[in-house]
Amino acid sequence: MADTAILRARNAEFWAQAAPGWIRHADRQDTVGRPLGAAAMDWLRPQSGERILDVGCGCGGTTAELAAAVAPGGAAVGLDLAELMVAAARERFPDDRYPGIRFVAADIETLGVVPGAPFDAVYSRMTLMLLADPVAGCATxxxxxxxxxxxxxxxFRDGSVNPWLPAAMLGAAPHVGVLPPLPLGDEPGPFSFAEPARVTRILTTAGFEAITIQPHDVTLHAPDEPDAVAEWLIELGPAGAAYRNTSPTGQASARSGAARLLERFRQPGTGYRLPAGHWFITAVTTG
Ligand SMILES: C[S@@+](CC[C@H](N)C(=O)[O-])C[C@H]1O[C@@H](n2cnc3c(N)ncnc32)[C@H](O)[C@@H]1O
Structure with a gap:
């Protein structure tokens, strides 16, 4: 495994480059991606007046949901590494329309505590497996x-229960430029938390107790728009930056390459059904 400093720099560069794609598709991500965090949101049961932190908030959709749930009198702080996404989140969800909302651009691994602490609860959708030093991030x-x-x-669990996830990248790759390095072994990446014993070890070392890790399977429903769905999934993943730097002809080939590999998840006239297998993790802290 590469050195932590190298992995951290790689992660920061990846998300800085991925940010324009995530911003462009933020509304779709909020609607289609909702099932990815629903179990965690239900378990958390945010109450009026509570202070909640959203780690890896992206363009802020889930932070806005939390802000609505803790109103009146509560606070929802969205934290993300990608400054462009945090700027987009502030624009999409201003505090005069979402009282108690605030966004912070920072690396969760290198903060002593998050500004606004102490929080009653922390929510995080599809982020912890991306941390270069997950113990440091979870300790913060x-x-x-x-x-x-x-x-x-x-x-995410592993690739076998999320088969659509690599499909867009694999379909686009032959038509775009060089992709960033793909993760090896336990290196940060979508499937680096596949092994629950490792997740328990990370959270225990970070000081959490009463850890539970349960498999949870959901289906993401996307509309029957092959070109738009292909572009959305390319731009959210590792081929996104290379795709944006490709000629319009190359981009069209990348979209058809991705659409071909995504075809097995499509029911023409109905839309895409993307099976997403994740771990739903809960834990508490005693001090
Ligand atoms: C897969 S996206 C998920 C975004 C959002 N939670 C969602 O579900 O749509 C992961 C997010 O984590 C952020 N992220 C990655 N490493 C981070 C770190 N070390 N500190 C804070 N945020 C980080 C990325 O910038 C990105 O927005």
Missing amino acids: IRRSLRPGGRLAATV
Whole structure:
């Protein structure tokens, strides 16, 4: 496995480059991606007046959901590494329309505590497996929670239960330029939390207790728009930056390459059904 400093720099560069695609598709991500965090949101049961942190908030859709749930009198802080996404989140969900909402651009691994701590709860959708040093990131989360605070997170399991995830990249890759390095072994990436014993080890070392890790399978429903769905999935993944730097003809070939590999998830006239297998993780902190 590469050195942590190299992995951290690689992660920061990846998300800085991925940000324009995530911003462009933010509304679709909010609607189609909702099932990816629903179990964690249900378990968390945010209450009026609570202070909640959303780690890896992207363009802020889930932070806005949390802000609505803790109103009146609560606070929802969305934290993300990608400054462009945080700027987009502030624009999409301004605090005069979403009282108590705030966004912070920072790396969760290198903060002592998150500004606004202590929090009653932390929510994180599809982010913890991407951390270069997950123990450091989870330790920041633990330090930012009050004693008795709760964590609810989701992360992908492995590729076999998320077969659509690599499809867009594989279909686009022959038509675009060089892709960033793909993760090896336990290196940060979509499937680096596949092994639950490793997840338990990381959270225990970070100081969490009462850890539960349950498999949870959902289906993402996307409209029957092959070109738009292909572009959405290319732009969210590792081929996104290379795709944006490709000629319009190359981009069209990349979209048809991705659409071909995504065809098995499509029911013409109905739309796409993307099976997403994740771990639903909960934990608490005592001090
Ligand atoms: C897969 S996206 C998920 C975004 C959002 N939670 C969602 O489900 O739509 C992962 C997010 O985590 C952020 N991220 C990655 N590493 C991070 C870190 N070390 N600290 C804070 N945010 C990080 C990325 O910038 C990105 O927005």
